[in-house]
Amino acid sequence: MLKIGCHLSSSKGYLAMGKEAVKIGANTFQFFTRNPRGGKAKPLDLEDMAAYRAFAQEHGLFPILAHAPYTLNACAADEGLRTFARETMADDLARLENxxxxxxxxxxxxxxxxxxxxxxxxxxxxxxxxxxxxxxTTVLLETMAGKGSEVGRSFEEIRAILDRVELSDKLGVCLDTCHVSDGGYDIVNDLDGVLEKFDKVIGLGRLMAVHLNDSMNPLGSHKDRHQKLGEGTLGLEALTRIINHPALRELPFYLETPNDLAGYAREIAMMKEAYQG
Structure with a gap:
């Protein structure tokens, strides 16, 4: 069974997200832990979390993927920004233990x-x-497109981070299909080669999730502009190969395409139809 979901709003709580996911045919989902531009998180609602856990068990909604705010920069030049990132992520991880x-x-x-x-x-x-x-909770480093001074633009940079972390067993990688293509990895014409390189440099055992997105820009553009599935430079045929690849097909896939809920429902149904097995 294809494990697939999309990005949902966390404003109404965990149980509401779970019900929304099931309504659109998803069996997992991604959400921001707080405002994507940063700031304080809402107070914990332990009753909502307990209700969600029961609902998720009933509907097989796991694993869910929490996404840190975009504004966090663990390697900022400003020490105050690094402290903010550290305190925010530590708080997020403490909350996720529920x-x-x-x-x-x-x-x-x-x-x-x-x-x-x-x-x-x-x-x-x-x-x-x-x-x-x-x-x-397993913390995932996301593969990046390489715009500006982004770190994580290559498998080697991801590996270098992993090598320096003491509790690296708590870490994995999320591969973003738009990002890796924009970063110069040809997943359209050489998916096997890209995955072989990933395995050699990082190890496929570290790959825990996939952001399934098409791209508005060509290979190696370093732009990071997501597109709806089948409407970008990757194309539906390549994305279908990705969800069915033996090294990837058992992983959870999360859509970050420019869609409303109806659009996500269409893409989820489309990918389920394309999934073999």
Missing amino acids: IPGSLYNFHPGSHVKQGAETGIALIAEHLNAILTPEQS
Whole structure:
């Protein structure tokens, strides 16, 4: 069975997200832990979380993927911004312990002219400060398109972060199809080759989730502009190969395409139809 969902609004709580996911045919979903531009999270609603856990068990809604706010920059040049990122992520992970076994995805950050090596060292320092042996949530580094001074634009940069983190067993990778294509990895014409390189550099055992997006821009553009499935430069044929690839087909897929709920429902149904098995 294809494990697929989309990005939902967390404003109404976990149970509401779960019901919304089921309504559109999803069997997992992604959400922001708080306003995507940062700020304080809403107070915990433990009753809502308990109700969601029961609903999720009944409907097989797992694993869900929490997404850190876009504004967090673990390798910012400003120490105050790094502290904000560290405190926010630590709070997010503490909250997620109420939904055991969740995934938590974040953009590694931008080194802001400090250089990639400094950025990598700061991100690893950030993760060493917040990861704990007892946490049940797996933290995912997202593959990035490489715009500006983004860290994580190559498999090698992701690997370099993993190598510097003490509790690296708490870490995985989320592969974004738009990002890796924009970053120069030809998943349309050489999916096997890209995955072989991922395995050699990072290890496919680290791959925990896929952001399934088409791209508005060509291979290697470093732009990061998502498109609806089948309407971009990747195309439906390539995306169908991705969800059916032996190394990927058992992973959860999360849509971040420019859609409303009806659009997400169409894409989920389309991918379920294309899934073999």
